[in-house]
Amino acid sequence: MSETFPFDSAAVIGLGLIGGAVVRDLAARGVRVSAYDRDPVQLEAARSDGVVSRALDASLRGLGEVQLVVIAVPVDAALDVLRLVAAQVCAAGSRTLLVTDVGSTKGRIESLAVELGLAQRFIGSHPMAGDHRSGWSASRAGLFAGAPLYLCAPPGAAAPTLGLARRLWSELGASLVEIDAREHDLRVAWTSHLPHMVAATLGLALARGGFRRDDLGPGGRDMTRIAGSSPEMWTAIGIDNAAAIDETLAAAEAELARFRDALRRSDAGRLRERFIAARAWFDQ
Amino acid sequence: MSETFPFDSAAVIGLGLIGGAVVRDLAARGVRVSAYDRDPVQLEAARSDGVVSRALDASLRGLGEVQLVVIAVPVDAALDVLRLVAAQVCAAGSRTLLVTDVGSTKGRIESLAVELGLAQRFIGSHPMAGDHRSGWSASRAGLFAGAPLYLCAPPGAAAPTLGLARRLWSELGASLVEIDAREHDLRVAWTSHLPHMVAATLGLALARGGFRRDDLGPGGRDMTRIAGSSPEMWTAIGIDNAAAIDETLAAAEAELARFRDALRRSDAGRLRERFIAARAWFDQ
Numbered sequence: 001m002s003e004t005f006p007f008d009s010a011a012v013i014g015l016g017l018i019g020g021a022v023v024r025d026l027a028a029r030g031v032r033v034s035a036y037d038r039d040p041v042q043l044e045a046a047r048s049d050g051v052v053s054r055a056l057d058a059s060l061r062g063l064g065e066v067q068l069v070v071i072a073v074p075v076d077a078a079l080d081v082l083r084l085v086a087a088q089v090c091a092a093g094s095r096t097l098l099v100t101d102v103g104s105t106k107g108r109i110e111s112l113a114v115e116l117g118l119a120q121r122f123i124g125s126h127p128m129a130g131d132h133r134s135g136w137s138a139s140r141a142g143l144f145a146g147a148p149l150y151l152c153a154p155p156g157a158a159a160p161t162l163g164l165a166r167r168l169w170s171e172l173g174a175s176l177v178e179i180d181a182r183e184h185d186l187r188v189a190w191t192s193h194l195p196h197m198v199a200a201t202l203g204l205a206l207a208r209g210g211f212r213r214d215d216l217g218p219g220g221r222d223m224t225r226i227a228g229s230s231p232e233m234w235t236a237i238g239i240d241n242a243a244a245i246d247e248t249l250a251a252a253e254a255e256l257a258r259f260r261d262a263l264r265r266s267d268a269g270r271l272r273e274r275f276i277a278a279r280a281w282f283d284q
Numbered sequence: 285m286s287e288t289f290p291f292d293s294a295a296v297i298g299l300g301l302i303g304g305a306v307v308r309d310l311a312a313r314g315v316r317v318s319a320y321d322r323d324p325v326q327l328e329a330a331r332s333d334g335v336v337s338r339a340l341d342a343s344l345r346g347l348g349e350v351q352l353v354v355i356a357v358p359v360d361a362a363l364d365v366l367r368l369v370a371a372q373v374c375a376a377g378s379r380t381l382l383v384t385d386v387g388s389t390k391g392r393i394e395s396l397a398v399e400l401g402l403a404q405r406f407i408g409s410h411p412m413a414g415d416h417r418s419g420w421s422a423s424r425a426g427l428f429a430g431a432p433l434y435l436c437a438p439p440g441a442a443a444p445t446l447g448l449a450r451r452l453w454s455e456l457g458a459s460l461v462e463i464d465a466r467e468h469d470l471r472v473a474w475t476s477h478l479p480h481m482v483a484a485t486l487g488l489a490l491a492r493g494g495f496r497r498d499d500l501g502p503g504g505r506d507m508t509r510i511a512g513s514s515p516e517m518w519t520a521i522g523i524d525n526a527a528a529i530d531e532t533l534a535a536a537e538a539e540l541a542r543f544r545d546a547l548r549r550s551d552a553g554r555l556r557e558r559f560i561a562a563r564a565w566f567d568q
Contacts, residue, residue, distance in 0.1 A: 228566030
């Protein structure tokens with residue numbers, strides 16, 4: 001264990017892109033890592049890469065023995081996992097100092113953590129380090145270096161717990177942004193969920209037109225890269241944050257309608273104004 | 285002049301990203317290049333980079349002395365330039381073997397070329413090598429290496445002229461796709477114009493939500509890179525190809541509405557189906 005690293009042991013639940021990167025980064029710092037993934041293939045891959053000391057079973061028994069618990073499963077599954085985690089972390093003799101998750105929405109899981117009596121030991125995390133790839137094989141050490149990371153402390157969180165969460169992610173290289181969970185969810189509806197929905201929209205429209213991704217130029221390929229993101233993860237995010245995302249999609253629909261209106265009128269002046277405004281936003 | 289290169293002299297009208305790259309690539313092959321840009325600053329920059337032998341004035345006098353004429357201005361301005369070009373290229377004593385343009389729409393300029401009596405000497409070109417940057421300073425040699433490039437020969441084009449166009453772009457490294465001009469315009473409405481309009485739409489929606497490009501993660505930044513493209517160029521493309529683009533935007537609007545409907549009903553099954561379909565398209 002590094003002298004400055006605040007944990008000697010950790011459990012990571014979910015070995016996808018983000019969970020896998022956490023495992024690799026923790027192991028590289030000398031932390032003993034226990035791990036679970038519902039897919040035995042992913043779990044075995046992580047074990048054979050030599051970074052997981054111990055595989056947990058689906059009951060997650062033994063969690064109370066580790067100092068750090070990281071939940072890295074899709075946001076819908078994270079709620080059930082948190083219930084299992086809470087039962088052990090809140091039991092007598094637990095050594096657990098911090099429970100965190102890495103989901104893209106933070107309001108619902110924070111509410112559940114408070115309800116389960118974890119307010120003093122839970123801090124929500126959301127690293128902005130996603131990718132269209134997923135699974136253990138897509139994960140890599142150093143994924144969080146330079147990435148923005150939202151930290152959401154529940155009302156009444158313990159200051160030492162928040163301090164541990166800050167140290168954890170700072171050591172992994174992330175740039176921390178501390179924010180209220182509900183404010184976070186509104187913000188990422190715009191900055192992350194909207195772009196994902198629009199990428200999928202563009203892919204589906206092109207499919208309907210009979211075009212493949214290979215038919216696109218570099219701009220179009222960039223715009224559809226995240227259309228290949230995990231359906232499970234994005235369905236869960238969509239349902240969790242539906243109202244906020246719908247508001248952002250309504251804004252996109254209104255802007256699209258304005259483009260169509262200018263095109264149908266052959267209104268070059270209005271079209272130019274819109275492109276100028278888009279570039280001004282880009283150059284901001 | 286390279287032994288295999290089919291031209292000893294050329295004139296390039298418009299020294300933006302694409303025109304500039306053509307100038308640099310031709311000069312590198314020993315071609316004497318005359319050039320014009322309505323912006324004297326761009327023209328002077330090209331001259332001082334040592335790749336332009338001779339600056340033309342706005343009348344474009346002297347064009348008939350060169351073997352190759354490349355029109356590289358926005359598609360609306362290209363029509364007026366083609367009229368000036370035709371007057372000289374069709375005059376007695378002209379040495380010009382090939383006139384081409386590099387615009388993103390091909391139907392209208394081809395019709396005008398035929399009308400002006402250029403059918404035997406005109407081939408439309410569309411290199412898919414755009415970028416959000418523009419101007420001489422953004423141009424570079426080798427831009428067309430590996431880039432797809434559409435070639436559109438007017439009905440009744442002369443075979444030797446088409447052969448010259450093929451050799452020109454093949455020497456510059458492009459991968460040629462020969463296609464009818466109208467079919468081209470429908471195709472690029474989907475593969476190029478739609479992604480550009482959607483990028484601008486996303487930028488404008490985010491502006492309305494109060495978010496900057498810096499607030500986005502890597503996916504969102506990729507999706508808005510081409511929102512910074514030249515407003516002049518894209519206004520001209522939009523007006524030229526309005527009906528076809530509007531059809532593609534209608535398809536995007538319908539897909540967006542389906543996302544909103546699934547979100548408002550909290551219909552996880554339908555949402556998942558859509559993300560699965562988007563990923564299947566991506567993986568195709």
